[in-house]
Amino acid sequence: MAAAVSMPSVSQPKSMKRPTHWSEEVEEAYRFQLAGYRDEIEYREVQRTDHIDRWPHNGFVKKLVRRDGCFYYYNKTRECPDKQINKTKLYAY
Amino acid sequence: MPGRSVDLRQTVPFTHLVDIFEKNNLAKPEPPLSGAFKVRDTPMTSFRKFYERGDFPIALEHDTKGNKIAWKVEIEKLDYHHYLPLFFDGLCETEHPYEFFARQGVHDMLEHGGSKILPVIPQLIIPIKNALNTRKHKVLCTTLKVLQHLVVSAEMVGEALVPYYRQILPVMNIFKNKNLNSGDGIDYSQQKRENVGDLIQETLEAFERYGGEDAFINIKYMVPTYESCMLN
Numbered sequence: 124m125a126a127a128v129s130m131p132s133v134s135q136p137k138s139m140k141r142p143t144h145w146s147e148e149v150e151e152a153y154r155f156q157l158a159g160y161r162d163e164i165e166y167r168e169v170q171r172t173d174h175i176d177r178w179p180h181n182g183f184v185k186k187l188v189r190r191d192g193c194f195y196y197y198n199k200t201r202e203c204p205d206k207q208i209n210k211t212k213l214y215a216y
Numbered sequence: 217m218p219g220r221s222v223d224l225r226q227t228v229p230f231t232h233l234v235d236i237f238e239k240n241n242l243a244k245p246e247p248p249l250s251g252a253f254k255v256r257d258t259p260m261t262s263f264r265k266f267y268e269r270g271d272f273p274i275a276l277e278h279d280t281k282g283n284k285i286a287w288k289v290e291i292e293k294l295d296y297h298h299y300l301p302l303f304f305d306g307l308c309e310t311e312h313p314y315e316f317f318a319r320q321g322v323h324d325m326l327e328h329g330g331s332k333i334l335p336v337i338p339q340l341i342i343p344i345k346n347a348l349n350t351r352k353h354k355v356l357c358t359t360l361k362v363l364q365h366l367v368v369s370a371e372m373v374g375e376a377l378v379p380y381y382r383q384i385l386p387v388m389n390i391f392k393n394k395n396l397n398s399g400d401g402i403d404y405s406q407q408k409r410e411n412v413g414d415l416i417q418e419t420l421e422a423f424e425r426y427g428g429e430d431a432f433i434n435i436k437y438m439v440p441t442y443e444s445c446m447l448n
Contacts (some may be wrong), residue, residue: 157284185328186290193275193286196324 125202134168136161136214145201150183153203153211158187158195162214256350262407263306264314272299274317281287282358285320296332297339300325304343307359307448308350319358326369333369337376341367348387353412355393360415367426374426378434385438388416392441421445 142149152162160166167173169190176186178199187195203211227389249263266272273288303325306318326333347359364385369373377384396403405411420442432444 189286191286193288194290195284195286196291196328198327 134164136216138215139212140215141209142211143204143209145203147181147183148213149202149208149211150201152213153207154184154197155187156211158189158204160187161212164216217435253351255352258308258350261305261308261314263302263318264309266302266318267306267314272302272317274321276313283320285317285324287324291325291328291363294325296329296336298323298444300329300333300336301339301343304347304362307343307347307362308355310352315354315358319362322362323365326365330370330381333366334372334376337373337380339343341380346383351387351391353410356387356412357410357415360419361409363419364422367422374423374431375428377423378430380425381434381438385420385435388420389439389441392416392439395428 155162155166158166160169163175165185166175170188175184177183178185180199183199184197186197189195217323273294275286275288277284277286303318303321306314309315309318344359344363350356367377373384391412393413394416395411396405403411406414409415409432420435420439423435423443427434432447435442436444
């Protein structure tokens with residue numbers, strides 16, 4: 124709880140919705156959530172970094188560090204399967 | 217009719233009577249099976265040995281989305297000369313978790329290897345050849361998909377594979393026609409990409425596309441029924 128209190132309010136999302144169709148935004152959220160983060164903002168806070176490896180040709184996330192220090196590598200192309208689309212969460216601030 | 221002796225002079229060529237004669241002619245032994253399609257067993261792979269010893273920098277996931285490997289070190293820092301042939305060696309495996317780690321490990325290393333892949337190609341040939349030589353359906357499918365990924369993984373890899381067609385292509389020649397004629401019925405292996413005949417055709421086409429100008433004639437030499445996908 125102490126950690127939650129000390130977190131700045133900016134990082135707390137105001138709302139969440141579940142997508143019905145695939146889009147690049149969904150893909151982005153899917154990749155972060157697979158690695159155990161809410162989204163890019165939380166990733167930046169937890170890892171204390173501004174650098175995120177992305178594929179140069181389409182900007183998809185390439186590599187993420189999990190909370191336990193392991194690395195997740197992502198494909199060049201779409202990874203989010205159809206049945207995971209509505210399980211992905213899109214947060215708004 | 218079994219048991220009835222057939223006079224060859226009474227038989228009409230190219231009819232079933234000839235077959236009956238052949239069957240009843242006990243003096244002539246049946247030709248032995250060549251066993252070209254027979255599944256071959258593989259001895260324990262060194263991939264399995266290294267995995268059990270804990271040599272790989274990978275962690276097993278126990279969640280429901282089990283389609284990723286958690287790498288303990290960055291792939292960019294891995295020694296490709298050591299690890300890539302080992303992962304390829306694991307392609308022969310059919311059991312979990314070895315099969316999964318080998319397949320996914322190869323996938324990740326190829327996707328993120330870039331220029332580090334090309335120098336390792338000569339070391340990959342023997343594992344690829346061993347995997348294809350098992351003639352197991354599952355192993356064939358995985359290996360063919362890996363080969364398709366390999367030729368597009370980096371520049372010049374397709375060309376670098378041309379000298380090794382002699383090692384890789386004979387098994388493809390054997391299974392090229394392994395397809396199902398279901399008339400107008402649905403063959404679900406096509407959807408699942410488990411149809412060996414189709415996978416081989418795709419792989420050979422990828423070889424030709426990325427193998428440079430010598431690719432076609434070399435493929436044709438090993439797989440005579442292959443027709444070019446680019447010249448026509």
